[in-house]
Amino acid sequence: MAWATAEALTSNIFGSTTPGRDEASLLSSPLTCLDLLTKISPSNKPDDVESDATIKNNNKYVALTAELHQMNIENQHLRDLVEKLRINYKDLEKRVVWLKQKHYKHEKNDEPSEERKNMVELIECDRKTGKIGNGVILDRIDMDDNEISQAKTTTPSSNKVPRLNSDQASESMMKKARVSVRAKSEASMISDGCQWRKYGQKMAKGNPHPRAYYRCTMGTTCPVRKQVQRCADDSSVLVTTYEGQHDHPLPPAAKTMASTTTSAASMLLSGPMISADGLIESSSLPCSHNITLSASAPFPTITLDLTKTPTNNSSHGQFNIFQPILPHKFMSAPNIFGMDQKGSFADTVSAAATALTSDPKFPTALVAAITSIIGSNSNINKNDIANDIKRDHQCNNS
């Protein structure tokens, strides 16, 4: 009974993806709070046992309905945050491209590095396709064709080093990059809104649990695959690793998850600084408590850990990305991401991403990422970048 209640509430928080009687219709149904309240008035006879039971049930129902209403409001608030994140993300992406170009203009009298030549090609290609990086459509990029052609003139075509076409390189890297999600679940697979077909299962070394291989079946040629395996240390933790990009339209429930994993992969490939020994340094990233990067695996992998219990320890140098928006009782509820859960896992990841960008440390991390891309010899005043980003972040969050 208690578990059923928690499930209903979490379903409300994370959004219902299954048809049925949702909370909105519940609240607007003839069985409203007012009707129930009239039934539990003192005019009922105390000897009527059936009436007592009804009163108890009604009290419980009223309490649940009130809580549902509160959750509904909170749910709406979360959706607003998600929308704000989308807008922020687009704006920041445009700004990164603009900063790259601005930096190039500063440097164009010097011999451009290989990385910067590729960057210019990428920008030009993205302008033609209307895409940038991982497929996010840009509304507008503040750069004219003259600037691009000017930049290209400093890029000798007789480069001896064979290079991939920017699209090919991007696609190849995005396919190799992996996004791993750790979540507590009793189910064999988390619900992410996509349709998967199992094509293999193997025992991996060092783990008593089998690893299952799935491929996306929503598109006939969709290259997306995922691996599902229980954690060797904690069998209640399900580790799902995504690889590749969908080449077909996604249902709403799957869109957020797909964009989040793609963005995470993009961040992994472009943002962090790689040290001399080949390890990715994630110290500049926010929420390193919940996000870990690994370059030691055959493919670079970013792990989003949803199993950590939220604790408000930001004053000690750590903080939790879920703390600002998700009540503790929902994050600690078992089986919250399971197949039997009505709520969408995609909404959870989206909420996590929202919390990430809402966090006051996000601008700092973004500055670190951008400056790492631009390079340490930049003539651009990094303080100007930091101030611009922080100002925008404050405006968007206000």
Next chain:
DNA sequence: CGTATTTGACCCGCGC
């Protein structure tokens, strides 16, 4: 009977 899952075989990259 069509579709999904299971499972052993096979391929390939990597380290020794």
Next chain:
DNA sequence: GCGCGGGTCAAATACG
């Protein structure tokens, strides 16, 4: 070259 481990294939099997 060989063995090992990860990943994929495809025939067999299960299921609705």
